Amino acid sequence: xxxxxxxxxxxxxxxxxxxxxxxxxxxxxxxxxxxxxxxxxxxxxxxxxxxxxxxxxxxxxxxxxxxxxxxxxxxxxxxxxxxxxxxxxxxxxxxxxxxxxxxxxxxxxxxxxxxxxxxxxxxxxxxxxxxxxxxxxxxxxxxxxxxxxxxxxxxxxxxxxxxxxxxxxxxxxxxxxxxxxxxxxxxxxxxxxxxxxxxxxxxxx
Amino acid sequence: xxxxxxxxxxxxxxxxxxxxxxxxxxxxxxxxxxxxxxxxxxxxxxxxxxxxxxxxxxxxxxxxxxxxxxxxxxxxxxxxxxxxxxxxxxxxxxxxxxxxxxxxxxxxxxxxxxxxxxxxxxxxxxxxxxxxxxxxxxxxxxxxxxxxxxxxxxxxxxxxxxxxxxxxxxxxxxxxxxxxxxxxxxxxxxxxxxxxxxxxxxxxx
DNA sequence: GTCTATACACCGATAGAC
DNA sequence: GTCTATCGGTGTATAGAC
Numbered sequence: 001x002x003x004x005x006x007x008x009x010x011x012x013x014x015x016x017x018x019x020x021x022x023x024x025x026x027x028x029x030x031x032x033x034x035x036x037x038x039x040x041x042x043x044x045x046x047x048x049x050x051x052x053x054x055x056x057x058x059x060x061x062x063x064x065x066x067x068x069x070x071x072x073x074x075x076x077x078x079x080x081x082x083x084x085x086x087x088x089x090x091x092x093x094x095x096x097x098x099x100x101x102x103x104x105x106x107x108x109x110x111x112x113x114x115x116x117x118x119x120x121x122x123x124x125x126x127x128x129x130x131x132x133x134x135x136x137x138x139x140x141x142x143x144x145x146x147x148x149x150x151x152x153x154x155x156x157x158x159x160x161x162x163x164x165x166x167x168x169x170x171x172x173x174x175x176x177x178x179x180x181x182x183x184x185x186x187x188x189x190x191x192x193x194x195x196x197x198x199x200x201x202x203x204x205x
Numbered sequence: 206x207x208x209x210x211x212x213x214x215x216x217x218x219x220x221x222x223x224x225x226x227x228x229x230x231x232x233x234x235x236x237x238x239x240x241x242x243x244x245x246x247x248x249x250x251x252x253x254x255x256x257x258x259x260x261x262x263x264x265x266x267x268x269x270x271x272x273x274x275x276x277x278x279x280x281x282x283x284x285x286x287x288x289x290x291x292x293x294x295x296x297x298x299x300x301x302x303x304x305x306x307x308x309x310x311x312x313x314x315x316x317x318x319x320x321x322x323x324x325x326x327x328x329x330x331x332x333x334x335x336x337x338x339x340x341x342x343x344x345x346x347x348x349x350x351x352x353x354x355x356x357x358x359x360x361x362x363x364x365x366x367x368x369x370x371x372x373x374x375x376x377x378x379x380x381x382x383x384x385x386x387x388x389x390x391x392x393x394x395x396x397x398x399x400x401x402x403x404x405x406x407x408x409x410x
Numbered sequence: 411g412t413c414t415a416t417a418c419a420c421c422g423a424t425a426g427a428c
Numbered sequence: 429g430t431c432t433a434t435c436g437g438t439g440t441a442t443a444g445a446c
Contacts, residue, residue: 013411032319034239037439051412053441088405112317113379114237152406158384159395160404162377170375172367174318179363190364198403199365200293201357218429242421255424256430264422 017055020045024066028107033063033117060120064127067117070107071130074098078137087144088151091164092192094138098168099188103177108169138164167195222260225250229271233312238268238322265325269332272322275312276335279303283342292349293356296369297397299343303373304393308382313374343369372400 023044027036038059042049056062077097081090102108111117121127138161145151151160176187228249232241243264247254261267282302286295307313317323326332343366350356356365381392 030319032317034237035320038441039439047411048413049440050414050442054411057441059440091404110376112237113376113383114235114240116240149406151404152402155399155404156387156395158381158386159377159399162380163375163399163404165380166375166377170368170371171315171318172364172371175367175370176363178318181363182361190361194360194364194368194403196403196405197357198399198401199296199356199360199368200401201355243423244421252429253431254422255432258423259429262423 016045016047020052020055020062021066021069024062025070025107026105028063028066028111029102029105032111033059033115060117061124063117064121064124066107067109067121068124068127068130070101070109071127071134073101074109074134075130075137078134086148086150087141088148088196091138091141091145091151092196095164095168095195096188096192099173099191100184102168102173103184103188110165110169135161163195167191221250221252225257225260225267226271226274229267230275230312231310233268233271234307234310238264238320265322265329268322269326269329271312272314272326273329273332273335275306275314276332276339278306279314279339280335280342283339291353291355292346293353293401296343296346296350296356297401300369300373300400301393301397304378304396305389307373307378308389308393315370315374340366368400372396 020041024036024041027040027044031040038049038052041062042052052062056065074094074097078090078094081093085093098108121131139157142151142157142160146153146157170191172191173187176182176190177184182190225246229241229246232245232249236245243254243257246267247257257267261270279299283295283299286298290298303313315323326336344362347356347362347365351358351362375396377396378392381387381395382389387395
């Protein structure tokens with residue numbers, strides 16, 4: 001039987017590629033780019049190190065593919081939000097989603113500004129284009145939220161946007177988790193609450 | 206002339222050791238532990254790589270010395286605060302000091318929970334003891350600030366303490382700085398404001 | 411395409427001359 | 429103590445057999 005639309009080999013190839021990306025996604029979140037080796041990846045997905053290079057031509061490309069996939073997912077989540085939600089609600093929800101994603105073993109955006117990965121990403125056009133797209137959506141939401149009077153007018157837009165990025169990869173998550181006092185859901189809610197409402201009590205304002 | 210209290214050679218030795226720590230401090234904040242090489246350190250301070258091992262027996266020990274010095278400075282700052290300051294003011298001020306320290310090229314506490322450095326520090330008794338000491342001071346301040354009614358009673362102490370740590374090494378600082386729209390002082394104030402008062406406007410509460 | 415084996419570079423740490 | 433030279437180990441990437 002001639003399969004016009006479903007070349008089996010190709011399907012298998014792409015399934016393996018997805019498996020590689022999943023493994024890298026987890027390894028990146030556990031060890032970070034510098035400490036993750038291609039041997040680690042090979043072992044996790046069950047193929048020899050050399051074979052990985054038939055799929056991705058370098059360690060940087062491999063990591064970039066994972067980060068790009070994350071950005072695509074972020075756009076999907078952003079675009080899939082109910083139309084009636086206010087801008088501030090969307091911002092809260094995207095932070096919540098990012099934290100939950102990390103809780104499930106996913107990489108955060110921007111592991112840090114230094115490091116070999118971030119430098120390599122700056123030369124990846126697909127990643128850059130998507131990052132810019134996400135960034136614009138964030139700034140638009142902040143602008144709307146300010147118009148709604150839902151966020152501080154005095155706080156700079158940049159501070160707000162970068163704070164959201166930073167909180168989504170905040171080590172606080174891992175420390176709270178290690179303590180084991182709070183459940184995953186409680187950690188997420190505590191972080192969202194602290195980010196949007198701050199540490200200071202409202203009564204003293 | 207016999208110098209009983211100031212052996213010149215010894216003085217010179219310790220001066221060089223301080224220079225090494227300063228160089229490592231800066232390199233750690235720029236590249237992080239994994240990407241910093243002993244060659245980098247040697248070049249920055251102006252000595253050969255091999256000579257460094259006459260001062261510190263390993264890369265981990267070297268970094269640990271820097272982190273320990275930072276903790277000692279933190280204790281000094283905490284203990285040197287005016288007696289009349291309320292607890293919440295002290296917390297605000299220690300975050301402010303940490304951010305300013307980073308602005309001047311210093312390492313932050315806890316670069317991250319993963320990574321080779323953090324693992325090595327867990328075996329360094331001097332570091333551990335000091336870290337515990339600082340930690341206790343933070344928790345005491347949070348407790349006092351809650352008694353004063355100055356911080357949210359509902360937010361867990363752990364979340365508050367870890368958030369302060371995390372914000373002091375938040376990549377937001379570097380992104381804001383790269384943008385160049387805000388001065389260093391404005392960045393510090395914006396971060397402190399966002400941390401303690403949150404992103405959400407007070408009017409909607 | 412997947413494997414094993416290997417080339418090549420880098421880095422932490424040590425040895426030995428001065 | 430400082431230098432240069434080098435060892436041992438590890439990691440990315442490639443080559444070649446199947």
